[in-house]
Amino acid sequence: MIHASTVALLLGAGTVAGLDLSSGPQVLLNRPLVVGTAAGLLLGDPWSGLLVGSVLELFALEVLPVGAARYPDHGPGTVGAVLAVAIAGPHELWRGVLVGLLAALAGGWSLRWMRRAGATRVARASAALQALEPGILGRLQAAGFRSDLARSAVLTTIGLGLGFAVRFVGPFPPSWNPSLNAVALGAAGGAALNGAIRNAGRGRRLAALGAGLAAGTLWAVLG
Amino acid sequence: MKPEIRTLARLLVVQASWNYERMSGLGLGHAAEPLLQDLDRSDPARHADALHRAAGFFNSHPYLAGVAVGAEVRAEYDGIPGGQIERLRAALCSPLGALGDQLFWAGAWPAAIGAALIAVALGAGWWAPGAAVTAMLATRLYVTRWALRTGLRSGMQVGVALQRTRLRPLVNPLGLAAALAVGAAVPLVIRAGLGAPRAFAAGLTVLVAAAGIAAGQWLGPRTTGIRFGLAALVATLVVRLVLR
Numbered sequence: 001m002i003h004a005s006t007v008a009l010l011l012g013a014g015t016v017a018g019l020d021l022s023s024g025p026q027v028l029l030n031r032p033l034v035v036g037t038a039a040g041l042l043l044g045d046p047w048s049g050l051l052v053g054s055v056l057e058l059f060a061l062e063v064l065p066v067g068a069a070r071y072p073d074h075g076p077g078t079v080g081a082v083l084a085v086a087i088a089g090p091h092e093l094w095r096g097v098l099v100g101l102l103a104a105l106a107g108g109w110s111l112r113w114m115r116r117a118g119a120t121r122v123a124r125a126s127a128a129l130q131a132l133e134p135g136i137l138g139r140l141q142a143a144g145f146r147s148d149l150a151r152s153a154v155l156t157t158i159g160l161g162l163g164f165a166v167r168f169v170g171p172f173p174p175s176w177n178p179s180l181n182a183v184a185l186g187a188a189g190g191a192a193l194n195g196a197i198r199n200a201g202r203g204r205r206l207a208a209l210g211a212g213l214a215a216g217t218l219w220a221v222l223g
Numbered sequence: 224m225k226p227e228i229r230t231l232a233r234l235l236v237v238q239a240s241w242n243y244e245r246m247s248g249l250g251l252g253h254a255a256e257p258l259l260q261d262l263d264r265s266d267p268a269r270h271a272d273a274l275h276r277a278a279g280f281f282n283s284h285p286y287l288a289g290v291a292v293g294a295e296v297r298a299e300y301d302g303i304p305g306g307q308i309e310r311l312r313a314a315l316c317s318p319l320g321a322l323g324d325q326l327f328w329a330g331a332w333p334a335a336i337g338a339a340l341i342a343v344a345l346g347a348g349w350w351a352p353g354a355a356v357t358a359m360l361a362t363r364l365y366v367t368r369w370a371l372r373t374g375l376r377s378g379m380q381v382g383v384a385l386q387r388t389r390l391r392p393l394v395n396p397l398g399l400a401a402a403l404a405v406g407a408a409v410p411l412v413i414r415a416g417l418g419a420p421r422a423f424a425a426g427l428t429v430l431v432a433a434a435g436i437a438a439g440q441w442l443g444p445r446t447t448g449i450r451f452g453l454a455a456l457v458a459t460l461v462v463r464l465v466l467r
Contacts, residue, residue, distance in 0.1 A: 025235040026285055027360040028352075031336055033343070037352045050343050053352070054412045057340060061405060062439075062448040064328045072449060093416060098456055101449045118242030122249065129278070132271055137253040137278055141233075144240030144249075176463050178424045183459045184452065185416045186428040189409045190435020191448020196405045197440070199329050204395075205402045212406025216341075219407070220414035223345075 002083075006042055010079045011156050013038045017075030018152020021065075022111060023145050030075035032056035032100065039082035048085045052096040056081060058188035059101065062195035073111055076152050077103020080159025084166045094180035095166045097188070103159040110151045118144055226257035227371070230292065233257075234367050237288050245280045251292055252278025258296045258375075273299040276308055283316050284323020286366045291315045293374020294381035301378055311379060318385060326390060327362075330397030335359055337404025344411035366390075431455055 013035060020029035028034055033053040040049015060074040081100035088095050121143055122129070128136045172180075193213070200206040237250035255277040263270040277295055281288075291312060298308045335355040342351035377384040385391075413432075417424055435455075438446045 022241065023236050023239040024285060025360070025363055026238075027363050028332065028335065028356045031352075031355075033336060033339055034352045034356055037349045041349060046349060050349070050352075051416060054340055054343055055416055057336060058409060058412055059448050059452060061333060061336065064333065072447075090418075094456060097452065101453050101456075104449055105453075115242055118240055119244045122240070122242050122244050132274055137249055137256060137274075140249050141236070141239045141253045144242075145236065148239065172460075172463070178421060179427060179463070180456065180459055181416065182424040182427040183431050183455050185413045186431025187435050187448060187452035187455050188416075189413050189428065189432040190439065191452065192405060192409050193432065193436055194439035194448060196333075196402060197436070199333075199398075200402050205398050208399045208402040209406040212403040213409065214406075216407035216410040220410040223414075 002043070007160065009042050010039055010083065010160060011153065013042065014076035014079040014156025014159060015149065015152040017078070018073060018107075018155055019145075019148055021073055021075055022114070022151075023148045030073070032060050032074045032078040032081075035075050035078040036082050039079045040086070043082065043086045045082075045086045048090055048096075049082045051090055051093060052082045052085050052100065053078060055093065055097055055185060055188045056100040056104075058192040059104070062191040064195065064199065070112070071108065072104040073107025073155065074100065074104045075107070076155040077107060077159035077162075079156055080161070080163030083160060083163030087163070087167055091174070091177050091181075094177070094184040095169070096163075097184040098169075099159065099162040099166050102162055103155065106158055107155050110155055114147055114151050117147060121147075226260060229257040230254050231289075231367055231371060234285075234289050234292065234371065235363070237285050245278070246282035247285070247288065248279050248281040251281050251288060254288070255292050255296055258292070259299065262299060269299065272305055273308075276305060276312065279309070279312070281312060281316060283319035284327065286327055286363060287319045287323045287370050289367050289370030290319055290374040290381060290385065293371045293376070294378055295374070297375050297378035303379055307379070311381070315381070318382075322385070322390065322394070325394045326397060330394060330401050331359070331362060333401035334397055334404050337401060337408045340408035340412055341404065344408065344415040 017030045017035045020026060036049045036053020036056065040046040056074055056078050063071045065071050077100050080103055081096040084099045085093060085096035122140065125136065125140060196209050200209045233254040237254055238247050240249045241247050252274060256274065259270055259273055262273060281291065283291060295308055295312060298311065335358055339351045339355040373384050374381055413428055417428065435448060435451050438451050
């Protein structure tokens with residue numbers, strides 16, 4: 001049983017995460033690892049938070065907000081993903097990944113919607129901007145911030161809804177979990193490496209990526 | 224509150240009204256407002272023009288936007304013709320964007336996150352992501368203040384100041400650290416997620432990861448990890464249901 005105050009705190013954590021990505025200050029509060037950790041602590045299940053956050057972080061590392069890249073918003077949905085795994089248990093990690101990915105897709109659409117809405121708002125205020133009415137810049141900034149706040153809160157709510165609802169997918173035999181978790185983890189690893197290969201280009205960075213991968217694999221196998 | 228402090232606070236949310244028309248221009252104008260107050264008292268006409276210029280189209284990296292705000296404000300107080308200030312502003316977009324992207328988005332961010340992932344996979348608790356956030360918050364505050372002061376000090380000479388900055392030599396080491404950390408984090412996170420190692424699950428993970436990389440590299444940017452991951456999970460469920 002999850003208390004209403006915990007749900008409210010989760011909603012707050014997801015909303016802060018969404019704001020950090022778009023409005024600012026862009027200090028990693030949007031990253032799934034950070035949001036997942038916070039959600040896990042709020043739910044009294046830190047391990048699930050760290051685990052789900054780490055796996056979704058691998059997906060998030062694929063697209064960094066470099067240049068004019070279109071990127072999803074992984075932060076708010078991570079809260080729902082952790083909730084799903086906190087309810088189902090860490091052996092059903094794939095349910096959390098499913099929730100996190102669906103919410104991240106919705107997050108990408110919500111960013112594009114918000115930016116189009118921002119352009120409309122600026123167009124409507126063009127006369128006030130031309131005349132430079134007192135406080136117009138502050139009002140437009142505040143309106144943008146409110147729009148982002150609403151977007152982040154709605155996205156977190158969607159994530160939490162999916163987190164509660166995903167337990168109704170199935171039930172499936174427990175013997176299916178290892179293969180489903182393996183698929184989720186493999187897709188996450190592939191996504192992170194795809195992004196890292198693109199960012200590394202050719203040369204020393206690609207060599208560093210290969211060296212890191214080799215060292216990590218050795219550690220994972222022997223450790 | 225001092226105008227510089229207000230400008231710094233506003234620079235932390237410079238992208239709040241980011242839009243496809245002016246990009247972060249309105250945020251820049253809003254951030255420049257407190258520093259231009261004195262100009263309003265001495266030359267109201269110039270102040271109005273200066274605010275118009277400050278709120279025009281601009282796009283760069285949010286951490287370094289303060290360089291443009293500072294340089295523009297200094298140039299306005301120096302009485303530089305408006306056309307020259309607009310050209311300076313346009314000229315700053317790409318270099319500040321490129322430097323910020325390389326330093327922070329492709330360098331410090333993945334390096335910090337990669338290190339935190341490694342620490343978590345090796346058993347660290349919540350403090351590892353907490354340390355990454357604290358480090359990035361400290362970096363953000365320091366860089367934002369440095370950027371504004373560099374702009375205010377240099378004015379129209381800000382290009383020279385940027386070429387001499389100590390930030391530029393950090394691009395390569397941070398990029399290498401990011402590649403190394405992310406590369407090492409991937410297998411360690413997978414190992415932690417798999418729990419007790421089973422040959423079948425480990426083999427399936429490697430197979431799916433290889434397929435994901437191949438899809439991403441050869442099928443183009445529309446085949447994102449999210450889409451691939453969702454498709455792979457649904458396909459696995461369908462296969463298991465059919466074989467039940």
